[in-house]
Amino acid sequence: MSKVSCSLPDPQLLEGAKAAFKQAYAPYSRFRVGAALRTSDGRVFFGANVENASYGLGRCAEQSAVQAMATAGAREFTEIVVYSEATPPASPCGACRQILFEFSPEARVVCVNQHGDVVSGRVAEFLPHGFRLEQRDDGHEVGTL
């Protein structure tokens, strides 16, 4: 993770991630997370973590934001801001890194907390060697790096 650095978040995404954070449903962990992303065509989508009494069914904020984006027909984002009240700021879990990688390996990830601490980097820096499927000439799908 040596390439992960500390560049500032897009202010509109930061405000959106904070607003989403307030909507998080986290009665079990009591750990709220909000996310906001901007698509390549300029739209903004939000996500919050949504937990469940059946614990394994909980959804992370980042995944919720990607679901909102994809449901609206967008397929690429340039930046995602993840807001939590943790020090250092919470960074996407392994599953979310793969979910972000599916759509935008080059997007910026900016993790921020209430003190303004920042951890940032490209999706592909958070998830080296992420998994992709590509269509071969013979129609088969192959995993690639």
Ligand code: THU
């Ligand atoms: N969580 C997120 O939503 N995003 C992260 O980046 C880390 C963890 C959520 C999942 C769960 O609802 C709570 O935080 C505690 O793990």
